[in-house]
Amino acid sequence: MNIFEYHLQEIQSLILKNKDSLELENIDNLNKINLEVPPEKFDFDLSCNVAMVLGKLNSLNPKDLAEKIKKIFLNEISSFSEIQIAGPGFLNIKLSNLALIKNINSILKNNKTYGSNKTSENFNIEFVSANPTGPMHIGHCRGAVYGDVLSNLLKFNGNKVTKEYYINDYGNQIYNFVESVYLRIEEINSKKPFPKKENLYPGLYIKDIAKKIIEENKTIIFKDLKKNFQFLKKKSLEASMELIKKDLKQLGILHDNFFSETEIVEKDLVDKAVQDLKDKNYVIEGYLKRPKGETDDNWKKTKRLIFKSTLFGDDNDRALQKDDGTWTYFANDVAYHMNKVSRNYTNLVNILGADHTGYIKRITAAVSALSKDKVKLNCKVCQLVKLFKSGEPYKMSKRAGEFISVQDLLKEVDKDSIRFMMLNRSNDVELDFDFDKVKEKSKDNPVFYVQYAYARINSVLRSLNLKLFQKLELEKNSFNLNKSEKKIVRKVFEWPKIIESSSRKFDIHKIPFYLYELSTLFHSYWSKGNEDKNYKFIENSKIKRKEILVIFNLVAIVLQNGMNILGVSLPEKM
RNA sequence: GCGCCUGUAGCUCAACUGGAUAGAGCGCUUGGCUACGGACCAGGAGGUUCUGGGUUCAAAUCCUAGCAGGCGCACCA
Structure with missing residues (x-):
């Protein structure tokens, strides 16, 4: 469950419903509203910019608007227990215990898929090559x-x-x-x-x-x-x-x-591809400019087939034929991409090295031409x-x-x-x-740092003869988190947001960064026991509170799902 | 000359794609281990976000003109 997305939708429809009482005439930019993680010092679960977005559009003071919206939220959204107005008009929101419990239980239950945002497209990803x-x-x-x-x-x-x-x-x-x-x-x-x-x-x-x-x-x-x-x-x-x-x-x-x-x-796929481009009027028979650095003696002006990639934003039109009439590498690649298009993918992705940056425009142009803009080619450069x-x-x-x-x-x-x-x-x-x-096997090496957090969880459970992902559920009445635990829970709630944003722009580095941060919170939680006995996990060979087990499981769930995506192992012992 | 990428703490990099007092690690510095594995933790110092202009409630982020570095600039593959 992505609580950010869930509550954002709730907020958007609530704004629509209360449009008149809020004196909002213009609300056509609801998609600019977002729900974020508030800065740590505020000790809140969610943060929303709704008052600033709508205030601007309707020339209303964002702080006044925020006050009104706050009342509506507290009345109508039972999951919100406390709201603070901060800074230029942010609404900082605390979730009720009931909402927290509900979310946590849902994560524990659906551990394997926790974080997934459930989109359903069909990708072809070409890489290494x-x-x-x-x-x-x-x-x-x-x-x-x-x-x-x-x-x-x-x-x-x-x-x-x-x-x-x-x-x-x-x-x-x-x-x-x-x-x-x-x-x-x-x-x-x-x-x-x-x-x-x-x-x-x-x-x-x-x-x-x-x-x-x-x-x-x-x-x-x-x-x-x-x-x-x-x-x-x-x-x-x-x-x-x-x-x-x-x-x-x-x-x-x-x-x-x-x-x-x-x-x-x-298989003569090149002839077919070129014919296809010809039919669409993207091919001319013509002459290329003399390449830079080539002398006139070496440069023969020859008539050849050329793809009009400038129509799609490329810097030059590109040759499909060499001097001797045979196909260029590019022509072959056009044919290859036509084949990909014919295989009914919704999205094509090419992962390229930095030395191939110059190639992106022409091949993207080719895919646009071949698929009539129906298939997107996304080239990512490493x-x-x-x-x-x-x-x-x-x-x-x-x-x-x-x-x-x-x-x-x-x-x-x-x-x-x-x-x-x-x-x-x-x-x-x-x-x-x-x-x-x-x-190095130390904090200098982030891999070990993350793995170590997981190993620590397992080491405690081992000593108690417990296992991860055994049936675990929080009840309504007994639920109390200390500061460290709250921080961890909030971080865990953020996980689906990380997945969402890193898959939207293919920014996968966000995942290791996030896992590192989660691990930091966990190591800190762990060490609290050294300073303060109240923070010890175990007493008389028993776990002190159910919440501790819950935290262990939540962290383990996210570490597992995250490291699975990264394809990095997560040993129980190190 | 043109295109793409980059410019943020002494160093290596983040910053939810326009949000709050710009955050981490390393390094520097001050503390904490006879332990639920110290392979770790807590604190401190450290910033004109390359420069100039613009857009607006709000700019590291968008626009614009520059500066610096990297990678490309074929009828090769």
Whole structure:
């Protein structure tokens, strides 16, 4: 139950009902009213800006209006026991004990779904899509975790989600990759040294792939790249996708669907997509401007098919054909997205690295054109990860073969810490990832801090031979919360709001931040017992008050649901 | 030159998308452990929210002109 949403609706309809007695002529902006968490110092449960919003629109003094609204609320909403008018006209609201009990009982009963806001759309989320030319490096890692957690979040919230990986197994880079594998095979078989050529992949994993192919195909003699190309391509791609899938698996990520670019090309989906755009009048046959940095000698003016993406806000129109008439990468991608549109998703999401920012406008334009604006494509960019180790920045470069791979990372840091740290920052800002810090088992490491709160809950329950989520219900008469407990309950009530706002804008970093804050309240609650015996949980090997068990369960419920979304484990013992 | 992202405490970042006296962690500093696991807690100092202008009851948030940093700017993928 989202008490903020529930009471907001109650407030809105009450305003409508009392429109005349409040002397409100204009109430067409009810959606600007919101119900928030008041600042801590006020010791109230809810805070509402209704008097300020409506006061402005009707030229009424917000504080006078607030007084009138306060009376109506207290008369008509039985869940509100006390209201204070504060600041420029905020209504700070306290919930009655009965309302608190009702909410708490409902959370305890519906623990598994607590926080879900129950929307029901159909998402396709494309993420990682790392080139199948080798294992994943740390740069891929952030987008991978982001996409996975976004999927979990949207699912938790009631949506259907397909997690998709687009395999770029077509084009020049694949040729270079296969050639690299071939040359490594020659190196192994004939001791020909691997040449230093710019476009080749020098990474040593290529050697492993070469070895594997040799061992698994002993009857085949690899003597001619051209002759063996198709076979080698197939085997090499399989091998590198295997590496990538292994990386993903170890990060706890499992895609539902792998979609191959080659398949798009071979099934002539590009021709269909381009025809579709032609039919809609978004394609012209024309000339492109000379690209910046290109000399006139190298630049041939050739007539080609061009997508008019400027009609959708792009900076330039985009080529669908290369010089030789073959399709561009973009054309293939248009076809891929037409395929996605045809699969009846309501929302498409692409998770991209910062280096692909420039691509967003054209592909968003393409989806608008193809779906006649019926399907939304939302591209989210993950900024760079800067890797540190004892103060020294780590550099990575896939071409040079000196990158920090996900495997390197996993050797030092466990999956839980990687995931949590990658999420503990807005995707819009660069992320400093410090090896040393992430390995620490202390407050410096937020993962442990949150896990530790859960472990503490379990340690008390263990000593009492109790378990979490056993039938627990509050009765009307006996209910008294101390200050710390009140704070925790309020924080727990906020959870559905966090889910709502983080799924609206895909701001998933709010979840780890929130879980950290909840854990802080819990650790503080725990430590109160050291200063004040009244705050001890246990007396004569029994729990002192039922409320304590309730708090334990509430915190545990939110920690579980939250960490489930993050895909981070929550051990009972540490 | 153009596009996108960022600029908030000494450092790393939040701020419910326009709300109240801008909050956390680290660092600094003062306290608290023979324990329901101190792998923690309580307190203090620390701010012209990059700068100038604008919009309004209210701006870190919106508009505008700049400044600084990052990432891009192909017929590559």
